[in-house]
Amino acid sequence: MQRSRARHPLLPNLDESIVSAMLQRAGASSVDDLFSDIPPKLRLKRRLNLPEGGSEYAVRREVQARLAQNKTPPGSLCFLGGGVWPHYVPAAVESITSRQEFYTAYTPYQAEMSQGMLQALFEYQSLMCELLGMEACNSSLYDWASAAGEAVRMAGRVTGRKRVLIAGSAGSQRVDVIRTYTEPMGLQLESVAFDPGRGTLDAADLKKKLSDDVACLYMENPNFFGVIEDQIPGLLEDVHRAGGLAVVGVDPISLSLVREPGACGADVAVGEGQPLGIAMNYGGPHLGIFGVRDIKLARSMPGRLIGITSAVADPNRRAFAMVLQAREQHIRREGATSNVCTNQSLMAVAAASYLSLLGKEGFRRLGETIISNSHYAARRLSRIQGLRSPHFRGAFFKEFAVSYRKAKAEAVYRRLARKGVLAGYPLRRSYGLGAEAGLYCVTEVHTAEDIDRLAEALEGAV
Amino acid sequence: MKFRQAYWDEPLLNELSRPGRVGTSVPSDPKVASRFADPASLVPASVRRGSVDLPELSELQVLRHFNRLSQMNFSVELGMYPLGSCTMKYNPKVSEALAGADQMKNAHPLQPAETVQGLLSIFYELERSLSEVTGMHRFSLSTAAGAQGELAGVLMIRKYLREHGGAGRDEILVPDSAHGTNPASAAMAGFKVVKIPSDASGQVRASAVRDLCSDRTAGMMFTVPNTLGLFEGEVAEVCQAVHSAGGLMYYDGANMNALLGRARPGDMGFDIVHLNLHKTFATPHGGGGPGAGPVGVAKKLADYLPVPVIAKKKGVYGLDYGLPHTIGPLKGFVGNSAILLRAYVYIRLLGASGLADVSSLAVLAANYLWKSLDPEAFPASQGGGLVRKHEAVVSVKSELPGAALTVAKAILDYGMHAPTVYFPLIVHEALMLEPTESEPVEMLDEYAAALAEIYRGMKDGTLGPVPKNTSVGKIDEVKASHPMTLRVHW
Numbered sequence: 001m002q003r004s005r006a007r008h009p010l011l012p013n014l015d016e017s018i019v020s021a022m023l024q025r026a027g028a029s030s031v032d033d034l035f036s037d038i039p040p041k042l043r044l045k046r047r048l049n050l051p052e053g054g055s056e057y058a059v060r061r062e063v064q065a066r067l068a069q070n071k072t073p074p075g076s077l078c079f080l081g082g083g084v085w086p087h088y089v090p091a092a093v094e095s096i097t098s099r100q101e102f103y104t105a106y107t108p109y110q111a112e113m114s115q116g117m118l119q120a121l122f123e124y125q126s127l128m129c130e131l132l133g134m135e136a137c138n139s140s141l142y143d144w145a146s147a148a149g150e151a152v153r154m155a156g157r158v159t160g161r162k163r164v165l166i167a168g169s170a171g172s173q174r175v176d177v178i179r180t181y182t183e184p185m186g187l188q189l190e191s192v193a194f195d196p197g198r199g200t201l202d203a204a205d206l207k208k209k210l211s212d213d214v215a216c217l218y219m220e221n222p223n224f225f226g227v228i229e230d231q232i233p234g235l236l237e238d239v240h241r242a243g244g245l246a247v248v249g250v251d252p253i254s255l256s257l258v259r260e261p262g263a264c265g266a267d268v269a270v271g272e273g274q275p276l277g278i279a280m281n282y283g284g285p286h287l288g289i290f291g292v293r294d295i296k297l298a299r300s301m302p303g304r305l306i307g308i309t310s311a312v313a314d315p316n317r318r319a320f321a322m323v324l325q326a327r328e329q330h331i332r333r334e335g336a337t338s339n340v341c342t343n344q345s346l347m348a349v350a351a352a353s354y355l356s357l358l359g360k361e362g363f364r365r366l367g368e369t370i371i372s373n374s375h376y377a378a379r380r381l382s383r384i385q386g387l388r389s390p391h392f393r394g395a396f397f398k399e400f401a402v403s404y405r406k407a408k409a410e411a412v413y414r415r416l417a418r419k420g421v422l423a424g425y426p427l428r429r430s431y432g433l434g435a436e437a438g439l440y441c442v443t444e445v446h447t448a449e450d451i452d453r454l455a456e457a458l459e460g461a462v
Numbered sequence: 463m464k465f466r467q468a469y470w471d472e473p474l475l476n477e478l479s480r481p482g483r484v485g486t487s488v489p490s491d492p493k494v495a496s497r498f499a500d501p502a503s504l505v506p507a508s509v510r511r512g513s514v515d516l517p518e519l520s521e522l523q524v525l526r527h528f529n530r531l532s533q534m535n536f537s538v539e540l541g542m543y544p545l546g547s548c549t550m551k552y553n554p555k556v557s558e559a560l561a562g563a564d565q566m567k568n569a570h571p572l573q574p575a576e577t578v579q580g581l582l583s584i585f586y587e588l589e590r591s592l593s594e595v596t597g598m599h600r601f602s603l604s605t606a607a608g609a610q611g612e613l614a615g616v617l618m619i620r621k622y623l624r625e626h627g628g629a630g631r632d633e634i635l636v637p638d639s640a641h642g643t644n645p646a647s648a649a650m651a652g653f654k655v656v657k658i659p660s661d662a663s664g665q666v667r668a669s670a671v672r673d674l675c676s677d678r679t680a681g682m683m684f685t686v687p688n689t690l691g692l693f694e695g696e697v698a699e700v701c702q703a704v705h706s707a708g709g710l711m712y713y714d715g716a717n718m719n720a721l722l723g724r725a726r727p728g729d730m731g732f733d734i735v736h737l738n739l740h741k742t743f744a745t746p747h748g749g750g751g752p753g754a755g756p757v758g759v760a761k762k763l764a765d766y767l768p769v770p771v772i773a774k775k776k777g778v779y780g781l782d783y784g785l786p787h788t789i790g791p792l793k794g795f796v797g798n799s800a801i802l803l804r805a806y807v808y809i810r811l812l813g814a815s816g817l818a819d820v821s822s823l824a825v826l827a828a829n830y831l832w833k834s835l836d837p838e839a840f841p842a843s844q845g846g847g848l849v850r851k852h853e854a855v856v857s858v859k860s861e862l863p864g865a866a867l868t869v870a871k872a873i874l875d876y877g878m879h880a881p882t883v884y885f886p887l888i889v890h891e892a893l894m895l896e897p898t899e900s901e902p903v904e905m906l907d908e909y910a911a912a913l914a915e916i917y918r919g920m921k922d923g924t925l926g927p928v929p930k931n932t933s934v935g936k937i938d939e940v941k942a943s944h945p946m947t948l949r950v951h952w
Contacts, residue, residue, distance in 0.1 A: 246746050
């Protein structure tokens, strides 16, 4: 020991009497002896330059004091979206994900002892398949952006083609990650324009860019501007005619009212599972959704898959196990479909419990509340001078762009924040809206009164 | 230990469903709702959805379902979980309490940095702490897991070399004892993987590395201590060999739990490091995830880190997306923030001396457990005379086919999790034991005694079918390996 300390709640064997008994069995004369295999020149000969540890109380108090500096709901109002959205997480979901049996376990390598997690993940896969209209969904990836990156890589592998078309209306957070993931494969990313009036993808531009060297189209529905792509079935048909795969990214909550990607012709569906009972968490942990419509693509998928089987001795006793593992890094190594190992299993359990709480009726009602609230808000904001709300004519679900006649989007966003309203995330100039604009997100957590407060704050900010 | 895991013949959600039930109430402001008679009509008919066939259950039914499932899941808080290379240590409860705070949960990643200074100041200090622990210049906290940290690392190697006249370097060296993620990450970054054979003692020799280095060498991924639990004694010479061949050195920090306050990859000569916060820094494994895999670099690579990184300018914290040579982002937004917060709490609970104690006691536990095993039954196939670091790997000496698998299934019946089995690939019938510093010594004794008893049972043929005390007996994994088993149709 570098310093003699009698007790620490995390270190049951710290006491000198225990250490010396253990050293004896280990055949070492001292703890330092156990590190004698480290060449002397590589040993750290000083104490780490970190503060000493504190009591649980002291640390809790310090961290709480720091967190108190954050301005978040319920003290502030949050109308931000863009890939992470404010939704209500029912207490029952938190109760389930707080079960230590789930959260202090690891990957269910020993299936007989981990049936609970395996069944929960299997149910997640089934629920996702139902929601997305897919035949096989994996048990999670990190988040939407990395799932999109994996999907485009898979399209490149499966088709052997090099061009990738990306909707200009897709979120730049996702597009940037797709670029990082695909660069080593030599895939060329090309943007497809959107209709500046409606905010939907430009079908003519897509047709023009499609050819027999296109691996896939990546588009989002609703897109980054919140606009519902009402022509999506036809667009994906065009992609298929050119022999490419259609990869569609979704906000799963929108699938309460908007047709599922599978029914629209998507071959691969990805998305952000955060709205399904997971807190915003300042960017993570979230839940990367990944599914394929054609069961044949399952063998090319990244990520863990759980399958249904039975006990060896009793074929009637249902059981669950990890399956098709020959795709994965621990078996296939450099030939694996992905390097993913640790995923977001606990978040998948959250999503499964969230969807089963809402059920058929609750999920539809939730969609109706959200679309009503967002349209109420867009109309309320449209009464303010100096802005256009919504900016696009296309139908929208829970997010919409608002453009400002004179004000700068960045300034509006900051002024609102100073008034305790987190809203109007500035839309990058690179989207090519041709106007200063911000993104607004309205969900079931917002009341008419909240929306009035937003309107009042915005009135003084544009 | 007498143990019987719970068994519930728990139906699937859709089998429990009955029309007319709901498990939670959906908020709806009448002032808004009254204005929209048919909200669904706001969705264009061409893409309007009919209904989603989700299960219909009450709140209690949902809770019972998942609570019953949880009872059929073994976890660290139930018993010893010495899964090698996974560092299944105890996850402090106070970290969970703090991660559950509104100011953590409700923070939006796109809110202005000025409104989230508290959390950013924590991340800034976490980054400084990880840099100090590893001897690196700077970290990006954005990568979501160890494998993503690895991918970031090899992408940085790729980009750095391309910008420094090394575009033709297309090979990454990976020891044969490495985790599967190493070669998989290298392949994702477009590299060819060159396998380095370990020597008879299970270590990588600098001479073997030198032999494989050429003008095609981009770098090497190296796990220290390695997956046999051995410190790589020639690590400094290996780093030198790769550097003088023009490559970069990547440190896989999966096994950093052995070295806190003892040795630092930066001092060994590594250019890039990833850490698994869910291993060394005690954030929960979540039944498979989430984790966090921050990636750190030497000064010359600081501008290549994945974005965003945490910045501090004039006392104000922010997110910097503008690194001039960045490989780009690998994940949307900031990172697995709520995991990062937990790791910070852990570091604060232990501090400089406590972290050093962690490694001392983790290494002591691994050696103690190893020496508690009968070497006739569980011989160390490589490096028998060498001291272990965070884990010990042994073979099961037996004529029986699948002996390690039998041991793994049999130990479950004692209410203890199996070691990692059949890994590393270079060990015959491998058991990989990583007890961590969290286990009281009495548990280590119990575990060793259980292994001895199992071995006797295997030898004299009295063991019988295993496991028998788990929720289900041995599972047919072959039958499951068909894509048609991946979902339920209802």
